[in-house]
Amino acid sequence: MKKTILLVLILAVLFGMSAFAGGQQEAGGEAAAEAAAEFDIEAPEKVTSIDMIGWAFPITEYYADELKKMNAVENLEVNTQLLDSASAQEQVRLALSGGKESPYAIVHASNSQMNEWGFNGWLMTLDDLIEKYGDEYDLDDIPENMWDAATINGKVMGIPITSNTFQLIYREDLFEKHGIEVPETYEEVISAAQKLDENESSIDVAFTMNLHAGWAWEIEFLHFIRAFGGNYINDDNTCAFNSEAGVKALNMLKDISDRAMGQVGMSYSIDDSEIGLQTGRLAFANIWASRASGMLDPDKSNYPDELKFAPSPRPTKNGPRGASTYNDFYCIPKTSQVDKELIFKVIMEAVDLESQERAAGYGIPTRKKAVESEYADVYMPAAMESLAEGVGAYKVSPANPIARTALGEYLPLVGTGELSAKEALKKAEEKFNEEAKAQGFID
Amino acid sequence: MNRKTFYRFTAPSNLLMLTLMVFPIVVAVFMSFHFVTFRNIGSPEFNGVQNYIYILSDPKFWQAFRFSILIVIVTVPFQLVIGFIVALLLDQVQTRLRGILLAGFLLPFIVVPVVGTMMYKQLFQVGGLYAWFFELIFNQSFVFNSTSVRTLILFQLIWYATPYPLVVFFAGLQTLPETHLEAAEVDGASKFQQVFYVILPHLRPLLLMATMILIMDMYRMFDTILVMTEQNPIYHAENLMMYNFRIGMQVQRLGRANATAVITILCVLVVLIPWLRKTYLQVMEKE
Numbered sequence: 001m002k003k004t005i006l007l008v009l010i011l012a013v014l015f016g017m018s019a020f021a022g023g024q025q026e027a028g029g030e031a032a033a034e035a036a037a038e039f040d041i042e043a044p045e046k047v048t049s050i051d052m053i054g055w056a057f058p059i060t061e062y063y064a065d066e067l068k069k070m071n072a073v074e075n076l077e078v079n080t081q082l083l084d085s086a087s088a089q090e091q092v093r094l095a096l097s098g099g100k101e102s103p104y105a106i107v108h109a110s111n112s113q114m115n116e117w118g119f120n121g122w123l124m125t126l127d128d129l130i131e132k133y134g135d136e137y138d139l140d141d142i143p144e145n146m147w148d149a150a151t152i153n154g155k156v157m158g159i160p161i162t163s164n165t166f167q168l169i170y171r172e173d174l175f176e177k178h179g180i181e182v183p184e185t186y187e188e189v190i191s192a193a194q195k196l197d198e199n200e201s202s203i204d205v206a207f208t209m210n211l212h213a214g215w216a217w218e219i220e221f222l223h224f225i226r227a228f229g230g231n232y233i234n235d236d237n238t239c240a241f242n243s244e245a246g247v248k249a250l251n252m253l254k255d256i257s258d259r260a261m262g263q264v265g266m267s268y269s270i271d272d273s274e275i276g277l278q279t280g281r282l283a284f285a286n287i288w289a290s291r292a293s294g295m296l297d298p299d300k301s302n303y304p305d306e307l308k309f310a311p312s313p314r315p316t317k318n319g320p321r322g323a324s325t326y327n328d329f330y331c332i333p334k335t336s337q338v339d340k341e342l343i344f345k346v347i348m349e350a351v352d353l354e355s356q357e358r359a360a361g362y363g364i365p366t367r368k369k370a371v372e373s374e375y376a377d378v379y380m381p382a383a384m385e386s387l388a389e390g391v392g393a394y395k396v397s398p399a400n401p402i403a404r405t406a407l408g409e410y411l412p413l414v415g416t417g418e419l420s421a422k423e424a425l426k427k428a429e430e431k432f433n434e435e436a437k438a439q440g441f442i443d
Numbered sequence: 444m445n446r447k448t449f450y451r452f453t454a455p456s457n458l459l460m461l462t463l464m465v466f467p468i469v470v471a472v473f474m475s476f477h478f479v480t481f482r483n484i485g486s487p488e489f490n491g492v493q494n495y496i497y498i499l500s501d502p503k504f505w506q507a508f509r510f511s512i513l514i515v516i517v518t519v520p521f522q523l524v525i526g527f528i529v530a531l532l533l534d535q536v537q538t539r540l541r542g543i544l545l546a547g548f549l550l551p552f553i554v555v556p557v558v559g560t561m562m563y564k565q566l567f568q569v570g571g572l573y574a575w576f577f578e579l580i581f582n583q584s585f586v587f588n589s590t591s592v593r594t595l596i597l598f599q600l601i602w603y604a605t606p607y608p609l610v611v612f613f614a615g616l617q618t619l620p621e622t623h624l625e626a627a628e629v630d631g632a633s634k635f636q637q638v639f640y641v642i643l644p645h646l647r648p649l650l651l652m653a654t655m656i657l658i659m660d661m662y663r664m665f666d667t668i669l670v671m672t673e674q675n676p677i678y679h680a681e682n683l684m685m686y687n688f689r690i691g692m693q694v695q696r697l698g699r700a701n702a703t704a705v706i707t708i709l710c711v712l713v714v715l716i717p718w719l720r721k722t723y724l725q726v727m728e729k730e
Contacts, residue, residue, distance in 0.1 A: 090692055097481040120482050204569075204584055213675045267587040269673070272569040279570055405693050412677045416589075435694065439480060 039349045040136075041342070043074035050078045050338055050346055052330075053092060054108025055085035057290055059162045059363030060328065066350040067106075078346060089113060095333075096122040102333035105343045109158055109329050111149055111394045112401055117331070118152030119398035124332040125155040129344045137348045141367045149327050149393050158329030160366040161351050162359070165386045166210075166223075166323040167379065168310040169277055169295055170284035171303060174200055182310045186256055186322065189286075189313050193260035196283045204281040205265040210288075211257055211415060212269040214408030221411055223322035224249030226391035227315035232407075237399040237441045241407065242429040250414055250421035252315060257415050266415055277307060286312050286322070289386065290363050292379035309378065311385035323390035327366070399432075399441040406431040468708065475702035480695045487698065494702035504703070506679065507686035510593075511662055514682060518600045519657045523650070525601070526608030531638070533609075534616045545613070552606035560670040563599050567591075592678040596671050603667065604660060608653045615649045616642070655718050659711055683707050 052067055054060055064080040071078050083091070092107050096117065109117060117123055130139055142160055150158035170182065175192075178199055183189040193207035200206070210216040221241075225231065230245025257266050268276060274291050276282030278301040294300050295307040312323035330347045332340060349355075356370035364383055365371060371380060394400055409431065410424040419427070436442045444452075475494055477487035498504050533544060551559060566573040567585055577585040585591070619642065627637045643650070665684040672678045674689065681689070687707065691700030 086692075093481050093692075097484045099485050213673045215674075263586050263588070264584045268569065275569050281569060409676055412675060416677045418677075435696075438478065438696075439482070 039070060039073055041070065041073050041076070041345050041349060044076060044339070044342060047075045047077065048338060048342065050076070050105040050343055051103060052078070052080045052106035052108070053088055053104045054080070054082055054106075054330075055088040056082040057363070058293060059290065059359055059365075060108065062359050062362045063161060063350055063355075066355050067346065070346050070349060076342075076346075092117070092333075096120075096335065099335065101337050102335040104333060105336045105338040106347060107331050107333055109331050111327055112404065114150055114152070114158055114329055114331070115394070115396060115398060115400045118150075118157045122334055123152075123157040124334050124336070124340060125157060126159070126332070126344065127156050129341060130156055133344070133348060137352055138367075141353070141369055143366075143368065145325070145393070146327050146366055149325075149396065150329050152396065158331040159347050159351065160327050161330055162328045163364040163366055163387065164288060164290050164326040164328070165364070165383055165390060166286050166312045167289045167292065167382045167386050168284060168286050168312055169292060169307055169379075170310065171277075171280075171306050172308045173303075173306045174203070174283050182308075183313045185314045185317055186252065187317075190256060190260045192284070200283065202280060203283050205261065205268065205276065206283050207260045207285065208265045208268040208273045208276065208282060209256065209261070209286040210270060210273075211253070211261070211266050211412075212272070214412050215404070216270075217253070217411035217415070218404050218407040219324065220253055220322075221246075221249060221407060222324055222394070223312075223391055224252055224315045226324075227319040227322060231395065232403045233395060233397055233399050237397060237436060239403070239429045239432050239436075241403060241432075242425040246425050247421045249315070250411065250424065253411075254414050254421065278302060289379065289383035292383070293362065293377055295379075296377060309382040311382050311389065320391045321386055321389045323386035325387055325390060325393040327393065399436050399439075402435045402439070402441070403428075403432050406435070471701045471704050474698055475705050477698045479697040479701075481697070484697065490698065494696075494699045495706070497699060498702050498706060503681070504683075504686060507681045507683050510680060511682040511684075514597065514600065514664060515658055515661045517597050518604070518661050519654065521601045522605045522657055523608050523654060526605050526653075527612050527646075529605075530609050530612035530616060531642070533613055545610075548609055549606045551603050552610075556603060556666040557670055559603060560599060560667045563595075563602075564671060567595065587678070589677060589679050592671055593680050596668055596680055599667055599671070600661060600664060604657060607660075608657065611649050611653045612646055615646045619645050651718065655715065658714055662711060663707070683710075 050067075050070075052064070054064070056064075061082060064082055067078050067080050070076055082088070088108065092104065092109075092113070095103055096107075097120075107117075107123075109123075134140065146160035146163070147156060150156050150160060168183070174180075174196065175182065178195055180192045180195060181188070183192050189207060196203065196206035210220055222232070225241060225243075225246050228245035228248045230243050230249065231240045234240045261268075268282070270288065270291065273282060273285045273287050274294055277285060277287075277295060280302055292309060296304050298304045301307065312321045314320065315322045330351070332343050332347075336343065351359075351366075353367055353369055356365035356367045357373035358375050359365045360370050360373040360380070361375035361377065364380070364387075365373075370376075371384065394404075406428040410419065410428045413419040414421055414424045433442070474487065476489060476491060478490045478493075479487040529548060533541060533548070536544060554562075565571050567577075567587070568574060571585075574585040577583075623641050623645070624637055627641050632640065663684055664682060665688070668680060668682055668685050669688070672680045672685070674681075674685070674693075683703065684707075687700050687703040690696050690703060
């Protein structure tokens with residue numbers, strides 16, 4: 001008798017569990033169908049995997065989640081892999097350089113990689129699809145200069161997904177306490193930093209800018225050489241950075257690092273600057289706009305109400321602001337065997353207006369309409385001013401990555417006094433010429 | 444076992460070794476005589492010994508070589524001595540605590556090197572515990588410069604790799620018969636004499652093996668240096684692996700990177716061959 005009761009009980013429990021699971025499956029199926037209906041993507045006939053590789057920062061993490069939502073479409077599997085930037089780029093180079101089938105259907109690229117991978121012929125041209133779907137996805141809403149940054153030899157090779165630039169983040173309370181105006185130029189930055197250094201005991205460092213690594217020096221150098229009227233390379237790919245403007249720019253960077261930052265400030269990485277502002281050890285910094293949202297988060301920042309935003313200062317009095325334009329793109333490798341149109345539509349659905357409006361809470365979107373979204377944070381106006389009045393983007397040229405690498409190798413040695421500005425630029429030029437010649441970009 | 448049977452039994456592992464180790468080295472040697480970038484990887488251009496000439500006349504290569512040697516010379520003796528002392532002390536602990544202590548000492552070896560180095564670096568960064576101590580003691584902020592970064596790298600490597608000789612020596616100590624030590628004690632040997640005349644000779648083969656492996660490990664160190672320096676040239680802390688990485692992945696001269704790899708392998712062989720020869724002779728003697 002006992003055995004019978006036990007058997008009945010077990011059967012009842014099993015029946016109940018299966019009924020519950022069935023209900024859940026049905027509800028899940030309904031949710032998936034509902035989610036799938038959100039996207040204007042026709043389900044592929046057989047199971048198709050779309051693998052994306054990129055690197056992580058808040059807005060790309062958001063887009064990765066948007067891409068993964070497309071898994072709701074029948075027979076579609078979207079996988080995303082976000083690494084650190086160097087590792088992701090290394091993986092893409094290794095995957096695409098051999099010319100074999102690409103394991104990735106979508107690759108994340110910024111301006112530099114667009115130059116390198118685009119000129120290497122590793123990316124698909126997207127003009128036909130942009131033409132076909134331009135109206136449906138309102139692609140005219142993305143500014144022309146962003147498309148220009150994705151255009152190699154007259155062909156568009158990437159979809160702009162986010163922008164980035166620099167901006168000044170400062171402690172309003174400290175500025176008011178010491179009667180300091182928000183700096184408009186770097187001369188004013190030096191004065192403000194010196195005043196805070198002398199009079200404010202609560203901080204370790206008054207001011208920082210991005211000078212903690214070779215690549216960081218190179219980025220700031222771009223801001224300054226452009227402001228002084230110079231450039232990295234000429235139209236024929238010959239070296240242009242070893243010039244009077246280059247020397248002036250580098251000397252000014254050295255002056256700022258010596259008088260406004262000191263040895264401690266120069267060793268601050270971007271993360272250190274972010275933490276420094278959040279913890280009150282640092283009074284103001286010229287920093288990536290993508291770091292701004294962290295300042296307002298009370299879980300991370302001790303001064304969410306005191307930290308304010310302004311556009312980047314100008315290296316020269318009436319010149320452009322010391323802030324360049326960066327874009328990130330989603331591209332399709334030429335050797336991907338997945339249906340190009342399907343990949344394109346997946347990207348489009350992930351970065352459409354509705355998605356970009358929400359993305360404005362994580363970074364600067366590329367659609368003009370999305371910038372004014374209700375999700376956009378208070379730092380957005382200052383970032384937009386930096387973009388509008390800044391020095392623009394890197395020149396689209398196959399020799400650009402060589403110039404950047406050469407500069408990154410020698411510019412930091414000016415900061416330590418091991419080389420003068422002239423010596424550093426001369427050495428970087430020699431390195432650039434050697435590589436550009438070897439790779440066939442100059443005679 | 445006759446030769447034929449021996450070859451048949453070892454064939455799968457030999458084949459695997461050929462595929463995974465010898466073949467890449469052959470490809471590296473081939474590439475080292477070519478001009479190759481990511482753009483022409485499918486059709487490299489033969490350029491003779493130009494890559495080798497460039498590498499061997501590049502002052503940065505020799506700077507990297509010197510730092511690699513410095514790492515080996517400074518860290519390996521510390522790792523061996525500390526590992527040996529801790530193993531001796533651990534051998535004296537006879538309670539359950541021994542297992543717990545051993546697990547604790549192994550921790551640096553278990554942590555992923557990149558993660559371990561990031562945690563270590565954070566201690567010295569803004570708001571880090573050691574940076575705070577430094578400021579408290581010296582009344583000035585801790586600064587990452589050439590001296591401090593190179594010193595921190597050496598300390599980190601000692602911390603990271605010491606558990607290896609520790610485990611090797613500890614295992615060796617378990618095979619030392621108690622009677623040897625008792626006999627030494629009866630003969631009036633002090634603790635130091637027991638260590639030098641009984642324990643160390645017993646551990647000699649292990650000591651040689653641990654030294655070889657540590658030398659190779661420290662010589663090809665990469666992760667720690669990448670995380671600590673972020674490739675900033677002002678630290679002058681580029682070793683051969685970092686030099687190779689920069690030439691290959693940043694400058695994208697894959698031919699030169701392969702030439703560097705070949706030179707690096709040759710340098711390792713200089714250290715390794717006498718040891719392999721000695722081991723071979725010992726085996727032949729036994730036979």
